[in-house]
Amino acid sequence: MDRLHAYCAIHAHAFFSSLGRLLRTPFTTVMTVVVLALAIALAAGFYLLVANVQQLTAGIQNSNQISLFLKDSVSDDSGAQLAEKIKKYPTVEQVNVITKQQALAEFRQYSGFGEALDALEKNPLPTVLQVLPVSSLTDAGQLEQLVTSLDKLSAVDFAQMDMQWVKRLQSIMALAQRGVTLLSIILGSAVLFITGNTIRLELHNRRDEVVIAKLVGATDSFIQRPFLYTGFWLGFGSGVAAWLLVTVMMLILHQPMQRLSDLYGGIFDVRYLGFGETSMLWFISAVLGVCGSWIVLKYQLQQLKPE
Amino acid sequence: MLNFDHVSKRYADGGDALLDVSFHLRPGEIAFLTGHSGAGKSTLLKLIAVMERCSRGQVLLDGQNLNKAKDRHIPYIRRKLGLIFQDYKLLQDRTVFDNVALPLVIAGVGHQEICRRVRAAIDKVDLLGKENKYPQALSGGEQQRVGIARAVVNRPPLILADEPTGNLDPELSAEIMHLFEAFQQVGVTVLIATHDIALVERMGHRVLKLDHGRLVES
Ligand SMILES: Nc1ncnc2c1ncn2[C@@H]1O[C@H](COP(=O)(O)OP(=O)(O)OP(=O)(O)O)[C@@H](O)[C@H]1O
Ligand SMILES: [Mg+2]
Numbered sequence: 001m002d003r004l005h006a007y008c009a010i011h012a013h014a015f016f017s018s019l020g021r022l023l024r025t026p027f028t029t030v031m032t033v034v035v036l037a038l039a040i041a042l043a044a045g046f047y048l049l050v051a052n053v054q055q056l057t058a059g060i061q062n063s064n065q066i067s068l069f070l071k072d073s074v075s076d077d078s079g080a081q082l083a084e085k086i087k088k089y090p091t092v093e094q095v096n097v098i099t100k101q102q103a104l105a106e107f108r109q110y111s112g113f114g115e116a117l118d119a120l121e122k123n124p125l126p127t128v129l130q131v132l133p134v135s136s137l138t139d140a141g142q143l144e145q146l147v148t149s150l151d152k153l154s155a156v157d158f159a160q161m162d163m164q165w166v167k168r169l170q171s172i173m174a175l176a177q178r179g180v181t182l183l184s185i186i187l188g189s190a191v192l193f194i195t196g197n198t199i200r201l202e203l204h205n206r207r208d209e210v211v212i213a214k215l216v217g218a219t220d221s222f223i224q225r226p227f228l229y230t231g232f233w234l235g236f237g238s239g240v241a242a243w244l245l246v247t248v249m250m251l252i253l254h255q256p257m258q259r260l261s262d263l264y265g266g267i268f269d270v271r272y273l274g275f276g277e278t279s280m281l282w283f284i285s286a287v288l289g290v291c292g293s294w295i296v297l298k299y300q301l302q303q304l305k306p307e
Numbered sequence: 308m309l310n311f312d313h314v315s316k317r318y319a320d321g322g323d324a325l326l327d328v329s330f331h332l333r334p335g336e337i338a339f340l341t342g343h344s345g346a347g348k349s350t351l352l353k354l355i356a357v358m359e360r361c362s363r364g365q366v367l368l369d370g371q372n373l374n375k376a377k378d379r380h381i382p383y384i385r386r387k388l389g390l391i392f393q394d395y396k397l398l399q400d401r402t403v404f405d406n407v408a409l410p411l412v413i414a415g416v417g418h419q420e421i422c423r424r425v426r427a428a429i430d431k432v433d434l435l436g437k438e439n440k441y442p443q444a445l446s447g448g449e450q451q452r453v454g455i456a457r458a459v460v461n462r463p464p465l466i467l468a469d470e471p472t473g474n475l476d477p478e479l480s481a482e483i484m485h486l487f488e489a490f491q492q493v494g495v496t497v498l499i500a501t502h503d504i505a506l507v508e509r510m511g512h513r514v515l516k517l518d519h520g521r522l523v524e525s
Contacts, residue, residue, distance in 0.1 A: 002417040009418060212396050215356070216410040216457065217386035219379070302378075305358070 011225070018229035022237075029234075032198050036191055036238030040285055041245040043184040048246060048273060050176045052257065055268035057170050064137070065162045066147055068129040074155045076100060079127040082155050086129065091137050091146055096130040103128060126157060188288055191238070195231050195292030202230060203300055210304050224297040228290055235289020239282040246273060308334040308465060308496045309355065314364035316350055316520075324350040325361070326520040332498065334464070337491040339507045340500040342517035348500035351517070352467050355498075356390055357381045368465070386414060389458030389495075391468035395450045397442040403429065403453050404438040410461040428460040432486065447474045451483065459490060466490060468499045472506070480506055 022029045068086075070079050076099045083095040098106075103125040108117055133146060143161065151159040203210065213223055250272050257270045273281065309332040316325040324347045332338060340348050353359040354366050357373055366373040368384065376384055397406050407428055411421045429435055432452035442450050451471060458466055466487070472480035484506060487497050501507060507514060516524035 002420070003415055006415045006417045010412065010415065208396075209398055212398060213409065213413065214382070215358075215385065215390055215396065216413060217382045217461075218413045219382045222382075222413055 010222075014226040014229050018226045019233050021226075022230060022233055029237075032194070032234060033237050033241055036194055036234065036285075036289075037241035037245060039187045039190045039194070040238055040242035040281070041249075043180070043187040044242055044273070044281055045246045045249055046183055047180045048250065048271070050173065050180050052268060052271050053176070054173055055271070057173055064133050064143055066131040066133070066150065067160045067162060068131060068150055068153075069157045069160070070127040070129065070155050071157045072126055074127060076127055078155065079129065082153070083129050086131060086150070089146075091133055091142070092131055093134045094132045096132075098128040098130065100125050100127055188284070191235070191285070191288045192292040192295070195234050195289045196296040198234060199227050199231055199293040200296045200300060203227060203297070203304070207304060210301075214304070220297075220301050224294075224301060227297055228293050231289040231291075231293025232286050233289070235292075236282060236286040238289070239285025242285065243273060243278055243281055308332050308336070308369065309498070310367040311351075312365050312367065314354065314361045314366060316347070316354060316359065317362045323520050325354075325517075327364070328517075328520075328522045329364075330515055330522060330525045332496055334496055335491065335494050336513065337487065337497040338499070338513040338515055339510070340498060340515045340517065341502070341504060341507060344502070345519075346517040347520045348517060349469055352469050352498070352500055355465075355467055356388055357384055382413075386410070386461060387463055387465060389461070389463040389466040391451075391454050391458045391466065391471045393470040393473045395442070395454045397450060397453055397457075399442050402439050402441060403434065403445070406442065406453055407456045407460050410457060414461060424460055425456075428456040431459070431489075432456045448476075448479045448483075451475065455483070455486065459495075463495070465496045466498070468497070470501055471499065472501060472503060477506075484510060 070082070074082075076097075079099070080097055083097050086092055087095045100123045104117065104123050107113070107125065131146075131150065133143065137143060137146070147159050147161050150156060210223055250270070254270050261268050261270070311328050311330050314325055314328045315323060317323050328347075328351065340351060342348055350359065354361050354373070355368065357376060360374055368387070371384070373384065398409070401409075404425055407425045408421050411424060416424070426435075426438075429438060432455050434449060434452055434456065437445065437449065442453065445453065451474070455468075455471070458468075468487070471487075472483055475483065480503060484499075487499060488510075491497050514524060515522060
């Protein structure tokens with residue numbers, strides 16, 4: 001019981017004394033932590049940016065709207081009839097008709113080419129049917145099938161799925177996510193090596209102490225414990241600093257991002273690192289710090305013989 | 308307790324430091340290791356502390372062949388030894404108390420037991436009242452005594468001292484030697500390497516004399 005108590009006391013001592021040691025050399029510690037924090041913040045910031053833009057594709061995923069541009073010869077009336085017919089398809093939820101007049105009015109309002117249009121004898125715009133498939137129809141193949149069948153209708157000039165740009169955005173996002181993973185791996189290894197090197201220097205500075213401890217019977221695990229805790233504190237501290245950096249960055253970006261979102265009808269909410277993500281960030285940073293120290297200790301302690 | 312069996316030691320980049328050395332130390336015995344500078348005294352002690360390994364023969368400590376000891380067993384062998392160095396090897400940024408407590412902390416002894424035993428050891432070397440000083444604030448003799456207190460605090464069965472009186476005046480040297488005699492009287496085995504022939508002769512204990520790596524007197 002007493003030994004267990006002593007064991008815990010050794011751990012607690014190493015835990016706090018390693019922190020105390022770091023705080024006693026504030027300049028060096030701050031330098032190291034800032035470098036580590038910048039690397040971590042870069043990865044976390046990029047991740048968060050992608051997560052924010054991700055909401056765009058997530059919000060749009062369900063609007064698989066199909067636009068049917070009818071042939072010029074088709075009148076508004078027969079267009080409406082066709083709409084009724086399509087509405088009866090089991091895979092179609094709703095059909096909106098945009099008549100030639102509506103299309104022209106809209107165009108006139110938004111384009112600013114009103115006078116040019118007046119000069120034309122005939123309305124050049126076609127009747128458009130906006131077809132909204134049932135929400136259960138999300139499979140790309142089935143959608144494709146619907147589009148081709150609509151395209152074959154004699155009144156239809158051509159059918160266009162408004163999905164195309166969503167798909168493009170989605171593949172850009174997939175690329176960005178891959179980029180986040182890659183960047184995280186690279187910057188994670190940087191954190192690993194920076195802490196490792198810091199611990200190597202620390203070990204070098206305290207080599208007399210290490211040698212003396214070995215001479216009076218210290219095991220390697222006893223000797224490396226405070227260094228591992230130093231690695232832990234460096235990693236954890238950098239994780240917290242990185243979180244602060246990213247959060248401040250998001251606070252600065254909040255307004256312009258919100259404005260952008262509002263322009264697109266509130267298509268996304270500005271997102272910060274959540275509780276789970278923050279805990280994960282701190283956890284991974286601490287683990288990287290410990291691992292970086294461990295690797296160095298494993299190789300350097302063997303070489304530190306009393307001779 | 309300690310058995311040297313035809314031990315030779317050759318350093319990688321030097322000549323033979325020890326040649327065919329054989330002797331036996333019984334438990335509770337005290338012996339002096341003498342010889343000219345470079346005779347191999349430190350080398351002999353380093354073999355016992357597994358700071359070096361012998362090239363031929365074997366060193367047995369309590370029946371354990373030190374030559375075959377695995378690296379991870381070395382700390383436990385060293386806990387059976389009290390090592391005293393000519394240059395003290397104290398931690399300069401720790402107090403006397405913390406320096407003496409180090410072997411106990413390493414061995415995982417409980418806090419109260421540590422306090423009790425450290426005070427007893429410091430008392431034995433006559434340094435009570437200086438527990439909270441740092442080594443720099445002590446004289447050479449006092450630092451040497453801190454080193455001795457650290458060596459005996461864990462109650463090791465074998466004490467090895469490499470020129471423990473090298474920096475001390477004759478009076479203090481005699482005092483420290485008497486301290487070693489006192490440990491021997493409570494059953495500890497003691498091996499002391501020293502140049503101080505006069506002192507050794509006055510004490511009248513067993514002498515192991517090395518000459519160019521050979522044991523010429525035991
Ligand atoms: N690490 C080493 N590498 C190579 N040669 C060494 C090493 N240590 C000691 N020697 C050599 O081994 C021989 C014995 O050295 P050792 O230190 O054991 O002598 P010593 O009796 O302790 O001398 P002193 O009284 O001066 O301390 C010397 O010739 C020395 O040069
Ligand atoms: Mg010597």
